[in-house]
Amino acid sequence: MLYIIGLGLGNEKDITVKGLEAVKRCKKVYMEAYTSLLSFGLSSDGLSTLEKLYGKPVILADRETVEEKADDILMEAHESDVAFLVVGDPFGATTHTDLVVRAKKLGVDVKVVHNASVMNAVGVCGLQLYRYGETVSIPFFTETWRPNSFYEKIQRNRMLGLHTLCLLDIRVKEPTLESLCRGRKQYEPPRYMTIRTAIEQLLEVEQTLGESVYSEDTTCVGFARLGSEDQMVVAGSMKQLLMVDFGEPLHCLVIVGETHPVEGEMLGFYTLGGGK
Numbered sequence: 001m002l003y004i005i006g007l008g009l010g011n012e013k014d015i016t017v018k019g020l021e022a023v024k025r026c027k028k029v030y031m032e033a034y035t036s037l038l039s040f041g042l043s044s045d046g047l048s049t050l051e052k053l054y055g056k057p058v059i060l061a062d063r064e065t066v067e068e069k070a071d072d073i074l075m076e077a078h079e080s081d082v083a084f085l086v087v088g089d090p091f092g093a094t095t096h097t098d099l100v101v102r103a104k105k106l107g108v109d110v111k112v113v114h115n116a117s118v119m120n121a122v123g124v125c126g127l128q129l130y131r132y133g134e135t136v137s138i139p140f141f142t143e144t145w146r147p148n149s150f151y152e153k154i155q156r157n158r159m160l161g162l163h164t165l166c167l168l169d170i171r172v173k174e175p176t177l178e179s180l181c182r183g184r185k186q187y188e189p190p191r192y193m194t195i196r197t198a199i200e201q202l203l204e205v206e207q208t209l210g211e212s213v214y215s216e217d218t219t220c221v222g223f224a225r226l227g228s229e230d231q232m233v234v235a236g237s238m239k240q241l242l243m244v245d246f247g248e249p250l251h252c253l254v255i256v257g258e259t260h261p262v263e264g265e266m267l268g269f270y271t272l273g274g275g276k
């Protein structure tokens with residue numbers, strides 16, 4: 001059996017009782033380490049905290065392991081109980097659906113243990129989860145690669161008066177260009193996009209495409225470290241949020257659509273300067 005278990009957003013204590021029981025039953029425990037980050041990080045200390053709680057070793061599964069060696073994990077799950085841990089909810093990232101599809105094709109039984117995800121934790125600011133349009137991902141721009149497909153999606157959401165959740169790029173275990181040329185992989189230090197970089201890129205794309213989908217005066221909400229003791233939620237215009245130091249990762253951003261009076265009232269508690 002393959003157990004895909006959500007760990008929630010905060011720290012090791014956010015696993016559900018059901019999830020913990022499943023982990024304890026499993027012979028091998030993998031932890032997905034590229035679509036998110038537990039608040040205590042993925043340092044060896046972070047892992048050992050998990051290992052202490054579970055009473056067994058946890059194997060870090062980076063993107064390469066999951067994409068290239070998924071079949072090995074699935075074959076193990078054919079023979080015995082294997083846990084695959086995901087920060088947040090297993091379906092809060094698109095990648096894990098693929099693992100389930102592969103498991104089903106190989107005849108491996110799968111059980112999912114859900115948990116809180118960034119997709120619902122953003123509800124804390126008072127904007128109704130029912131009033132969101134398509135979620136977008138904002139990738140890090142490079143000198144030569146400045147994709148803007150998120151712009152059209154935000155445009156569609158805003159035409160319907162819907163809010164847009166922007167998930168921000170995470171780069172972990174990215175091989176350096178030099179090392180690729182030399183044929184021996186060395187990795188860049190991990191990078192997590194900040195709200196400031198996301199807004200700068202959003203405004204750059206607005207300037208390039210010029211369809212007035214949003215502007216520096218558009219109201220947004222910035223979120224950092226949701227689910228942790230020191231989480232931050234701040235509402236304000238893009239221009240105002242550019243000045244806020246949201247601190248450590250992870251960050252995400254919501255572009256606010258039309259608001260219901262109750263949404264507006266709740267948002268007021270998080271608005272810079274106390275709102276209107």
Ligand SMILES: C[S@@+](CC[C@H](N)C(=O)[O-])C[C@H]1O[C@@H](n2cnc3c(N)ncnc32)[C@H](O)[C@@H]1O
Pocket residue numbers: 009035036037086087088089090091092093094116117118119166167168169170223224225226227250251252
């Ligand atoms: C693929 S998504 C979500 C993955 C996770 N499985 C979940 O369900 O929450 C990863 C992105 O969500 C956002 N994110 C995830 N956890 C967050 C948190 N605790 N606080 C703020 N943003 C978060 C970041 O923008 C991050 O790059």
